[in-house]
Amino acid sequence: MVCRVSRPGPSFLAPDRWESSVSHLLRDGVRRRWHAEAGYREILKLAVPLIISTSAWSVQHFVDRMFLAWYSPQAVAAAMPGGMASFAVLSLFIGTAGYVGTFVAQYHGADRPEEIGPVVWQGIYLSAAAACLHLALVPLAGPFFRLVGHEPEVRDMEIAYFQILCLGAGPAVAGNAISGFFAGRGKTWTVMMVNVLVTAVNLVLDYLLIFGRLGFPEMGIRGAALATIIATAVGLCVSAYLLMLPEHARRFGTRSGRRFRPALFRRLIRFGFPSGVQFFIDSAGFTAFILLVGRLGVTELAASNIAMNVNTLAFMPMIGIGMAVSILTGQHLGADRPDVAERGAWSGFHLTLAYMTGIATAYILLPGVFLAPYAARMSAADVALLRPTVVILLRFVALYSLFDGLNIIFASVIKGAGDTRFVMQMILMVSLGVLVVPSYVALQVLGRGLYTLWAFLAAYVIVLGLVFLMRFLGGRWKSMRVIEPPVAAVPPAVPDAPTRQV
Numbered sequence: 001m002v003c004r005v006s007r008p009g010p011s012f013l014a015p016d017r018w019e020s021s022v023s024h025l026l027r028d029g030v031r032r033r034w035h036a037e038a039g040y041r042e043i044l045k046l047a048v049p050l051i052i053s054t055s056a057w058s059v060q061h062f063v064d065r066m067f068l069a070w071y072s073p074q075a076v077a078a079a080m081p082g083g084m085a086s087f088a089v090l091s092l093f094i095g096t097a098g099y100v101g102t103f104v105a106q107y108h109g110a111d112r113p114e115e116i117g118p119v120v121w122q123g124i125y126l127s128a129a130a131a132c133l134h135l136a137l138v139p140l141a142g143p144f145f146r147l148v149g150h151e152p153e154v155r156d157m158e159i160a161y162f163q164i165l166c167l168g169a170g171p172a173v174a175g176n177a178i179s180g181f182f183a184g185r186g187k188t189w190t191v192m193m194v195n196v197l198v199t200a201v202n203l204v205l206d207y208l209l210i211f212g213r214l215g216f217p218e219m220g221i222r223g224a225a226l227a228t229i230i231a232t233a234v235g236l237c238v239s240a241y242l243l244m245l246p247e248h249a250r251r252f253g254t255r256s257g258r259r260f261r262p263a264l265f266r267r268l269i270r271f272g273f274p275s276g277v278q279f280f281i282d283s284a285g286f287t288a289f290i291l292l293v294g295r296l297g298v299t300e301l302a303a304s305n306i307a308m309n310v311n312t313l314a315f316m317p318m319i320g321i322g323m324a325v326s327i328l329t330g331q332h333l334g335a336d337r338p339d340v341a342e343r344g345a346w347s348g349f350h351l352t353l354a355y356m357t358g359i360a361t362a363y364i365l366l367p368g369v370f371l372a373p374y375a376a377r378m379s380a381a382d383v384a385l386l387r388p389t390v391v392i393l394l395r396f397v398a399l400y401s402l403f404d405g406l407n408i409i410f411a412s413v414i415k416g417a418g419d420t421r422f423v424m425q426m427i428l429m430v431s432l433g434v435l436v437v438p439s440y441v442a443l444q445v446l447g448r449g450l451y452t453l454w455a456f457l458a459a460y461v462i463v464l465g466l467v468f469l470m471r472f473l474g475g476r477w478k479s480m481r482v483i484e485p486p487v488a489a490v491p492p493a494v495p496d497a498p499t500r501q502v
Helices: 015-035 040-071 073-098 100-109 113-148 152-166 169-183 188-211 221-243 246-252 262-294 298-334 338-365 367-375 380-417 420-445 450-474
Strands: none
Touching (some): 040 188, 040 221, 040 298, 073 113, 073 152, 073 262, 100 113, 100 298, 100 380, 113 169, 113 246, 152 221, 169 188, 188 221, 262 298, 262 420, 262 450, 298 338, 298 367, 298 380, 298 450, 338 380, 380 420, 380 450
């Protein structure tokens, strides 16, 4: 009989050593990714100002809704449908003009600064069309919201809010085009400063005009809309001044390039319009969803508005990271470096996933923290009525927000490359097939309630995230460009044999 003596296995199999090795590998991987080109540090360098910028916009809407909730439940209930209906139309132009940033990023990466000023001006010209269309929509607001069928007091506020917001369409689109001039070149701190200024002006005017403070008239929801368009106009004035600075005029042709260029304008429309349609369809889908929820009653509509507004506040940092990823994608593709662009996409996704995991956990464990600002000035009866519904809706938000990271990051990559038609087509198909039509059937035909509608909303976000991930992994975006190839210089004629001067 042979006696076997047990001997310890390799040290790396010991649980404590194994955990230590995994931890070391993770730290080492994070460290390498942090310092790599298009790694975490570079993404955050671009993203932090954009996060502050988009968060400022989110804070603006959050406080706007909070003030309206303090003013009356009907006002906050009307703000989301009226505002989303306005933005649904505006987004068609915002998305198209905002695509100026992708052109600027690719021109910047290709080292062709003289092309940047002219493309910015084409986006500014688009704002004139936006202003004309929105003015034509003002008299149509009454028939539209009467068709929606909300309660009369809410409906009247929706109409007024929508009509006033339409007056600010032109400045909003022009300002978005000019933002692309700075963001596409990586000058995101400038974008941040302008947006923070706009937010500050908006919040001050919100308080003065909604409640009628310091001698201003009490205008309620009309004051909130008026504050928005005044602040937007202030932002446009500041952005236009910066665009026209002498150093920008000399290097980028921001003054000399103001001529309307039909070929360049058509190119912007060719790639930017699908992006605008995508924004429009996405916004229209959410607008249709909110309008359907409004048919359930004021409580359901107000609770949904609060849950979506809370989500918007936490959601905006993801938008900032997505914008940074899109900028890097455009710059590196313009420089013919798709491998670096791909690394930037994964860096952005890692950061987004870590952030949204923490936020989703807070939605589930600490819903009262998010509800507290709204409850501060509401009656105890209104809080008791809304709180249980909002708590459950935040659980839906926690579920789909993790997949929203896929949606934002990988859609940003393929749009930054120029694959805007695919994004538009998928948004249309999934919005109709997963969100709008099923929600309508569930409500109007099957008589289902609020939570069924929100289940379709969660499914919509999840499906979109997976679709854009698969498109990214397919890799077609790596060979796409939105800018035209540079014109080759023709060398002067050279004689076949050298000549000699006599």
